[in-house]
Amino acid sequence: MARNWMDYKTDAWVQWCPACGNFGILTALQRALAELDLPNEKVSIVSGIGCSSRIPYYIKTSNVHTLHGRPIPVAQGIKLANPDQVVIVASGDGDLLGIGAGHFVAIGRRNIDIKVILHDNAVYGLTKGQAAPTLPLWFKTKALGQPNIQSAVNPLLLAFASGYTFIARAYAYHIDQLKEMIEAAIRHKGTSLIDVLQPCPTYNDIMTKEWYEKRIYYLDKEDPSWNPNIEKPEDVKKIPKIVEKMMEWEPRIPLGVFYRNTMVEPLDVRIEKIMPGYLQNPPARRSIDIGGRALTNPFVAFKDRIVTT
Amino acid sequence: MSENVDLDVMIGGPQGGGIESSGQMALRVFMIKGYDVFGIREYHSDIIGAHSYYNVRVKAQKPRSVRLPVDALLALDAETIFTHYNDLAPESYLIYGTESLNTRIDGIAPMDHDTKERVKEDLKQKGVEPVASEVVKYLASTGVKTVGLPFKDLLKVTAERLKTTVVSVSKTVNTMSITALAAMLGIDLGAVEKSIQLYFAGRKGIVDSNVEAARTTYEYIKDNYGVSKPLPDGPHRNKVRMIATGNDIVAMAKIVGGVTLETYYPITPSQDEAFYMETHRVFDLDEEASRSLGQSKTGTLVLQAEDELAALNMAIGGALAGARVATTTSGPGLSLMNEAISFAVITETPVVISVWMRTGPSTGIATRQGQQDLLHAMFAGHGEALPKIVLASGDHLEAYYDTIKALNWAEKFQVPVIHLLDKYMAASMMSFDMEDVDPYKVPLERGKLVPNPDPKTYKRYELTDDGISPRAPLGTVQYIVSSLEHNEYGVVTEDPVIREKMSLKRLKKMETIEREIPESEKAVLYGDPDSRITIVSWGSTKGPILDAMGSLAKEGLRLRFLQIKTFLPFPTSTVKKIIESSDDVIAVENNAFGQMVMAVRMFTGLNINKRIAKLNSRSLMEQEIYNGVKKALSMKEGLVVVSDGA
Ligand SMILES: Cc1ncc(C[n+]2csc(CCOP(=O)(O)OP(=O)(O)O)c2C)c(N)n1
Numbered sequence: 001m002a003r004n005w006m007d008y009k010t011d012a013w014v015q016w017c018p019a020c021g022n023f024g025i026l027t028a029l030q031r032a033l034a035e036l037d038l039p040n041e042k043v044s045i046v047s048g049i050g051c052s053s054r055i056p057y058y059i060k061t062s063n064v065h066t067l068h069g070r071p072i073p074v075a076q077g078i079k080l081a082n083p084d085q086v087v088i089v090a091s092g093d094g095d096l097l098g099i100g101a102g103h104f105v106a107i108g109r110r111n112i113d114i115k116v117i118l119h120d121n122a123v124y125g126l127t128k129g130q131a132a133p134t135l136p137l138w139f140k141t142k143a144l145g146q147p148n149i150q151s152a153v154n155p156l157l158l159a160f161a162s163g164y165t166f167i168a169r170a171y172a173y174h175i176d177q178l179k180e181m182i183e184a185a186i187r188h189k190g191t192s193l194i195d196v197l198q199p200c201p202t203y204n205d206i207m208t209k210e211w212y213e214k215r216i217y218y219l220d221k222e223d224p225s226w227n228p229n230i231e232k233p234e235d236v237k238k239i240p241k242i243v244e245k246m247m248e249w250e251p252r253i254p255l256g257v258f259y260r261n262t263m264v265e266p267l268d269v270r271i272e273k274i275m276p277g278y279l280q281n282p283p284a285r286r287s288i289d290i291g292g293r294a295l296t297n298p299f300v301a302f303k304d305r306i307v308t309t
Numbered sequence: 310m311s312e313n314v315d316l317d318v319m320i321g322g323p324q325g326g327g328i329e330s331s332g333q334m335a336l337r338v339f340m341i342k343g344y345d346v347f348g349i350r351e352y353h354s355d356i357i358g359a360h361s362y363y364n365v366r367v368k369a370q371k372p373r374s375v376r377l378p379v380d381a382l383l384a385l386d387a388e389t390i391f392t393h394y395n396d397l398a399p400e401s402y403l404i405y406g407t408e409s410l411n412t413r414i415d416g417i418a419p420m421d422h423d424t425k426e427r428v429k430e431d432l433k434q435k436g437v438e439p440v441a442s443e444v445v446k447y448l449a450s451t452g453v454k455t456v457g458l459p460f461k462d463l464l465k466v467t468a469e470r471l472k473t474t475v476v477s478v479s480k481t482v483n484t485m486s487i488t489a490l491a492a493m494l495g496i497d498l499g500a501v502e503k504s505i506q507l508y509f510a511g512r513k514g515i516v517d518s519n520v521e522a523a524r525t526t527y528e529y530i531k532d533n534y535g536v537s538k539p540l541p542d543g544p545h546r547n548k549v550r551m552i553a554t555g556n557d558i559v560a561m562a563k564i565v566g567g568v569t570l571e572t573y574y575p576i577t578p579s580q581d582e583a584f585y586m587e588t589h590r591v592f593d594l595d596e597e598a599s600r601s602l603g604q605s606k607t608g609t610l611v612l613q614a615e616d617e618l619a620a621l622n623m624a625i626g627g628a629l630a631g632a633r634v635a636t637t638t639s640g641p642g643l644s645l646m647n648e649a650i651s652f653a654v655i656t657e658t659p660v661v662i663s664v665w666m667r668t669g670p671s672t673g674i675a676t677r678q679g680q681q682d683l684l685h686a687m688f689a690g691h692g693e694a695l696p697k698i699v700l701a702s703g704d705h706l707e708a709y710y711d712t713i714k715a716l717n718w719a720e721k722f723q724v725p726v727i728h729l730l731d732k733y734m735a736a737s738m739m740s741f742d743m744e745d746v747d748p749y750k751v752p753l754e755r756g757k758l759v760p761n762p763d764p765k766t767y768k769r770y771e772l773t774d775d776g777i778s779p780r781a782p783l784g785t786v787q788y789i790v791s792s793l794e795h796n797e798y799g800v801v802t803e804d805p806v807i808r809e810k811m812s813l814k815r816l817k818k819m820e821t822i823e824r825e826i827p828e829s830e831k832a833v834l835y836g837d838p839d840s841r842i843t844i845v846s847w848g849s850t851k852g853p854i855l856d857a858m859g860s861l862a863k864e865g866l867r868l869r870f871l872q873i874k875t876f877l878p879f880p881t882s883t884v885k886k887i888i889e890s891s892d893d894v895i896a897v898e899n900n901a902f903g904q905m906v907m908a909v910r911m912f913t914g915l916n917i918n919k920r921i922a923k924l925n926s927r928s929l930m931e932q933e934i935y936n937g938v939k940k941a942l943s944m945k946e947g948l949v950v951v952s953d954g955a
């Protein structure tokens with residue numbers, strides 16, 4: 001029997017403010033997992049620290065709530081050790097683009113098959129509303145002591161420059177569309193970003209529901225010929241258009257899948273090339289001993305250090 | 310009699326100028342002659358040109374340290390002569406290239422300004438002009454046998470014999486120097502040729518030109534200096550042996566010990582460990598494993614992370630998924646890993662962190678020796694990051710077995726293990742035999758790892774009598790892992806009763822660790838157990854201490870030496886018993902503040918009031934302990950700073 005989204009619900013009380021955009025992300029994620037009928041223990045949702053990072057308690061899968069900024073490394077450790085696990089990072093914009101920005105970049109270089117869901121509320125919700133790296137210059141949301149004098153980073157361009165092979169933007173209140181994007185990301189084999197515009201009614205009093213809904217539109221609705229797929233060498237001709245769309249922000253904010261490149265080898269394929277047998281016997285599963293006995297001897301395995309006297 | 314052979318040979322030259330290959334070849338020449346060797350490399354953090362040297366000790370049975378003065382100095386450039394002319398024993402050999410003779414000290418650009426001034430002052434007092442030829446003359450006048458090699462002529466002859474150009478054989482000058490040394494020490498040309506074949510294995514052109522260079526040089530020495538008394542064969546001829554650095558041997562132990570995922574961010578002096586694992590990521594299984602697994606090879610995945618934050622957090626992720634994991638770093642990287650160590654503690658995740666200490670604070674002197682991260686390791690991690698294990702190895706072979714034990718302990722107790730090693734071990738090489746690295750001696754244990762848990766009853770953080778819960782890999786059963794305080798299921802909680810229970814669980818686990826790791830693994834006593842003079846130390850000072858104790862015993866001064874191996878758990882009762890039954894206790898450490906002494910005081914309430922410290926960032930040598938102990942014994946209390954090494 002196929003799974004239902006209720007199968008991914010836990011009985012924990014959801015600790016978010018009323019109308020928080022995180023609710024939409026939670027529901028969309030549960031529905032996407034149900035749609036793909038993934039066994040609960042075979043999915044790991046890995047988060048950092050922040051309001052959004054409490055999501056692992058609300059989805060009944062094998063999750064890890066890590067440190068502030070470190071969900072991406074922990075997620076990669078899981079995936080490297082067990083390539084069969086479906087690994088999703090769900091974390092805040094401060095977590096992923098501030099304290100954890102180095103990892104956000106490095107994961108792209110690997111094209112490891114991990115989906116990054118960026119809860120983009122442009123503020124630090126949990127620490128009471130400071131500016132996140134996605135808050136635009138000069139915005140003064142209500143908890144700030146002074147206007148924001150630092151410019152916003154563009155998560156899509158950063159992901160593109162870093163080598164992510166699936167890049168999308170969604171809106172937290174549009175659950176159906178977000179669910180579809182999550183499913184598409186999980187189906188894509190490679191590092192994926194979904195930047196989810198997530199209203200924070202408590203601290204972001206500028207980028208509200210009304211503010212977003214005046215600006216957002218879907219790439220494929222506006223232009224039915226929109227095709228983000230890079231599947232063959234000629235498709236790179238699409239890239240200037242894709243980048244142009246990634247840069248668009250005011251007065252209109254495009255949503256949808258911007259980029260899906262299936263020509264870049266994912267990390268597990270690369271590893272298999274330099275270490276044959278990896279996929280069949282990955283680090284989490286390969287035997288390390290036979291009843292406590294080591295599998296090799298230095299004089300068998302490390303002949304380059306032998307000196308015959 | 311080979312038992313009486315005890316040689317120390319130094320090879321110095323510009324970094325990148327073949328010092329490494331010269332040292333490696335020298336080590337092999339002596340091994341081929343049947344000796345045990347211990348070699349250590351001192352090098353500059355600059356990549357190229359700066360002065361670097363190899364010190365090689367040769368004995369019939371396991372030398373553990375190097376010493377000054379040396380019995381031979383092989384100077385590949387003038388800077389070596391200026392840096393080490395005070396390090397030569399009477400009757401020793403100085404082998405140098407005649408081209409360096411005209412060099413004045415002021416003309417040596419890479420030489421440190423302060424060093425130059427100090428050398429000039431010293432030479433002035435000796436009445437020697439600061440030009441290499443004068444220093445050589447001075448040395449000859451003190452009884453040093455000086456051997457000048459006319460490299461240009463020797464290269465020309467070599468090239469003629471090979472019917473090739475001088476340029477194409479110009480890289481053989483290191484081999485020429487080693488050959489001259491061998492000839493002077495009475496080592497046969499055959500041993501040199503064999504070591505060339507071993508070291509340059511498979512590169513026929515290089516082997517041929519080096520062999521020809523060796524022959525040319527050997528003849529030159531014979532013609533000009535006669536034939537030396539032959540060096541007797543050592544006891545280890547006709548054997549299959551190994552030579553490896555500390556970095557290599559820890560890498561070997563990780564692979565043998567079942568690490569399936571190692572992460573790292575490059576930092577001296579740890580990076581060569583990861584490099585060795587990378588080159589051996591696919592390795593041959595022994596016969597029994599091949600038969601039983603039906604395959605001849607398997608692999609260990611090694612990944613270079615973007616920083617140490619990622620390195621440790623990735624390793625933790627791998628461990629959560631069920632892999633046996635490790636990472637490697639040095640002090641600065643350990644700083645960055647602190648938060649994740651705390652994360653490993655609360656999530657009860659097994660991970661081994663090899664920490665190759667170097668000179669601090671801050672970036673300090675990146676390629677030099679230090680033991681300054683002991684308290685850092687013990688206190689690593691915020692918010693009472695306990696239980697964890699801090700283990701320090703004393704030499705290569707200990708480091709091999711300790712690595713395997715550390716991997717076992719990490720999984721058995723579900724804790725991070727910080728394995729302290731240092732630059733001294735990383736950059737030193739020693740010879741050993743198959744039985745010295747027995748892979749089956751320490752059985753691999755994975756503790757309460759449950760591959761197939763019952764989803765209905767499974768509790769990852771179940772409260773148990775020993776504080777250790779069943780560990781199921783992520784992916785086998787649905788549960789949550791949290792960096793926040795959690796209940797038995799891993800679910801976040803702020804409930805005061807559960808919080809208290811979890812604190813007590815961690816405390817209980819530390820007690821289990823203390824109980825289950827035998828006292829013999831925590832501290833080891835060497836020397837005369839009844840002596841009332843005790844050296845207390847930890848880590849790589851072991852070699853120089855044991856070698857010096859041998860020399861002191863010959864003079865009738867019998868000591869005992871307590872090596873502390875684990876600082877968490879601390880061998881409180883042993884340390885107490887030994888200190889209380891001593892009249893004199895001397896602590897030896899490569900740090901200024903006496904970090905081990907502080908730890909001893911913290912756990913036992915006892916003080917150690919005599920200390921020997923080496924602070925100049927160079928490797929501790931046998932004679933420094935020998936002299937330092939004598940000095941410490943003559944004092945009521947205080948600090949003896951030993952300062953040898955250039
Ligand atoms: C090392 C460290 N520094 C600071 C904090 C405090 N802290 C917790 S959450 C957070 C910011 C969260 O913002 P974001 O990642 O955007 O998540 P949100 O709450 O907005 O979902 C900060 C700074 C921490 N937990 N750890």
Ligand code: SF4
Pocket residue numbers: 015016017019020021022051052121125126199200201202203
């Ligand atoms: S503070 Fe903002 S992000 Fe956090 S739960 Fe409340 S609304 Fe959501």
Ligand SMILES: [Mg+2]
Pocket residue numbers: 050092093094119120121122123124125132
């Ligand atoms: Mg945020």
